[in-house]
Amino acid sequence: MGSLNTSTPVVVSGVSRGLGAALARRFAELGHPVAGCGRDRAALDLLRADLGAGHLITVADVTDADAVQTWAEQTVRQLGAPALVVANAGYISPQTPVWETSPADFRTTVDVNVVGVYTLARAFLPRIAAGGTFVAVSSGWGRNPRGRLAAYTASKFAVEGFTKAIAQEAEELLPGVTAVAVDPGGGVDTDMLATCLPDEHTEYPGPQEWARVAADYLLNDVPKEPNGASLTVPSPWA
Incomplete structure (x- = not known):
């Protein structure tokens, strides 16, 4: 890009x-x-203090389309049109057969992981800078199913398909704008990974190590073609 x-x-x-x-x-x-x-709110206050002035850190639930729309309007008004939008918010539940997955857990997974990508696309795609990139954070489990994580697998397969569809819309209506689904590139030791892989998560690098590679990749190396591609961040531990 x-x-x-x-x-x-x-x-x-x-x-x-x-x-x-x-x-x-x-x-x-x-x-x-x-x-x-x-x-x-407490974690956002800490992040806001760490980043300092010149940034906009907002309390907003990605499943609330109106809240995300307001955040997008505020972003453009205060910071300008973004050239990179990363729909990253996600949710995962512990490993369990689908018949033991509660309706509430399944619904939350779909709402955060799928609806949350939709609300960002709805709010930010019309506001993205010319030639900008919309990134939906996917997963290897959105390309290869994982038993006992059926809800998460379903949500990430949906993200992959949704991203390909909005990429077609961007090509037609938003020339130069790219939409891609990006797998983080292997396990990263986060609270989410600890939830679903409690015995394995510490084997993986932490978010800060991953972000040093991922940020550069997302800023500089995401290809413009083919639009709608399923991509993978280079593994920082490879």
Whole structure:
């Protein structure tokens, strides 16, 4: 996609913790104004203090389309049109057969992982800078099914298909704008991974190590063609 000027705003959802918080800190470290959202007010206050002035860290639930729309309008008004939007917010439940997965857990998984990508696409695609990129954070389990994580697998397969569809719409209606689904590139030791892989998560690098590679990849190396591609961040431990 070509290197972004460091004055160009970057949007990331789910910045309360994990990959989103690490990306927000790394983008800011590289000089980009960051617009981030999440639900944990205390964690967002800490992130806001860490980043300092010139960023917009907002309490907003990605399943609330009106809240995300308001956040997008505020982002453009205060920081300018973003050239990179990362729909990162995610949810995963413990491993369990689908017949033991509660309706509430299944619904939350779909709402956060799928509806949350939709609300960002709805709010930010019309506002993205010319030639910008919309990234939906996917998963290897959105390409290869994982038993006992059927809800998460279903949600990430949906993200992959949704991204390909909006890429077609962008090609027709938003020339130069790219939409891609990006697998983080292997396990990252986050709270989410600990939830579903409690005995394995510590074997993987942490979010900060991952973000040093991922931020550069998302800023500079996401290809413009083919639009709608399913991509993978280079593994920082490879």
